[in-house]
Amino acid sequence: MFMNTISLLALVGAAQAHMSMFYPPPLGGAPSVNKLSTATDKQFNYPLGCCGADGPSKPSPGICRGHLDKFDTEEAQVTWQAGQDAHFQLTDFSYDPNAPGSTHNGGSCQVGFSVDKGKTWKVAASYHGACPKHTEDGSPEAQTFDFKVPTGMPEGDALFAWIWLNREHESFMNCAKVKIGSGGSSTPADPANPAQSSSVAQKPAQSSTAPQTPVKSQSPTTPQQPAKSSVKPTKPTATSGTGSNRPRPSPRPQLPVDEEDEETDEDSGSHRHWDERSHPEVQAGARRYDVDGASCICRRGELNSRCACDGPSEKRAATEKKALRMHRRTLYKRVDSCNWASAPAMEVSYYTSDAKCAPNAKTLTPSSDSFELSWDVSCGVVEGDGTYPIKMMQCGMYGA
Numbered sequence: 001m002f003m004n005t006i007s008l009l010a011l012v013g014a015a016q017a018h019m020s021m022f023y024p025p026p027l028g029g030a031p032s033v034n035k036l037s038t039a040t041d042k043q044f045n046y047p048l049g050c051c052g053a054d055g056p057s058k059p060s061p062g063i064c065r066g067h068l069d070k071f072d073t074e075e076a077q078v079t080w081q082a083g084q085d086a087h088f089q090l091t092d093f094s095y096d097p098n099a100p101g102s103t104h105n106g107g108s109c110q111v112g113f114s115v116d117k118g119k120t121w122k123v124a125a126s127y128h129g130a131c132p133k134h135t136e137d138g139s140p141e142a143q144t145f146d147f148k149v150p151t152g153m154p155e156g157d158a159l160f161a162w163i164w165l166n167r168e169h170e171s172f173m174n175c176a177k178v179k180i181g182s183g184g185s186s187t188p189a190d191p192a193n194p195a196q197s198s199s200v201a202q203k204p205a206q207s208s209t210a211p212q213t214p215v216k217s218q219s220p221t222t223p224q225q226p227a228k229s230s231v232k233p234t235k236p237t238a239t240s241g242t243g244s245n246r247p248r249p250s251p252r253p254q255l256p257v258d259e260e261d262e263e264t265d266e267d268s269g270s271h272r273h274w275d276e277r278s279h280p281e282v283q284a285g286a287r288r289y290d291v292d293g294a295s296c297i298c299r300r301g302e303l304n305s306r307c308a309c310d311g312p313s314e315k316r317a318a319t320e321k322k323a324l325r326m327h328r329r330t331l332y333k334r335v336d337s338c339n340w341a342s343a344p345a346m347e348v349s350y351y352t353s354d355a356k357c358a359p360n361a362k363t364l365t366p367s368s369d370s371f372e373l374s375w376d377v378s379c380g381v382v383e384g385d386g387t388y389p390i391k392m393m394q395c396g397m398y399g400a
């Protein structure tokens, strides 16, 4: 699999792990990602049916990566209204110490819903490239994606699914149980702020899933020159690291030195310890952008959005201005909605040996694509960033 140098170095050995859903809390996600989970599926972020000892293509573990049964036992933790602005977040959280998460530097995604427990699916949004975003930063703040819940969606519990097809012909699917409210297809109270309006959970799901408040213990962005800094002192919303070029609210878990085969010693203390580590803290409503080599955290304040960047202090004001422009473009980007009645059917079975679409793609086409995929849909399209040319997904394109 092709990756840039950093990913490659990080993934030497076993390279199965990638991105997974962070928000809404996914069925089968780690307990620190979904507070209703009781166990950790170490392969939660592995490609579906991919890359075991018996070859690069096995049968899929099933709809929702085999966690569909939890739809009947877990409560929905997020409520969305039909037609509302919503967002989802991905994470490079490492479920397996031997296969650290990574963004794979892009790919294409779709999200959609099922109201019949996973039998049929309809598309809500298609991200034609740049999903995950083309950055090494796999934090939820950097990997936040806006969409509109389809108008006319029926009320009640529904499955929300995210699928990801990367340029290495690996497919992914995570699901969440969500509730579609009775508010109709009204616009949110603050349409300019989809990040906030879409996190309307009935219960304080987010706060208990992962603490969402800014990390107090972190040093402020600009401890040395508070007077000259362009960071407005009125809203100390953004926090970041002090010296690294990629500040994170909390340090990433380190890969433990462990030579043992995980399959053979499930009960060992060290592995239990790994399972119990928690997801890094995520700041609610914050989004992170790479800007000219600096890392910027942007948030929407009461009156306006603001950004705080690291990097050389003499360039910080200009960098923060640029970050703010990027952030505003994100917040005001128009995402059209699909209508539930006419929304395109969503294929959720790709690339595995038993897939409905492009089975065995990785075996048949081992080299990475020089393009990213699009889907033939007429609603909910989110264009990528132009990093790669775009090619329409066709199930025979990787050989038959």
Ligand SMILES: [Cu+2]
Residues within 6 Å of the ligand: 001, 015, 016, 018, 104, 168, 170
């Ligand atoms: Cu991979």
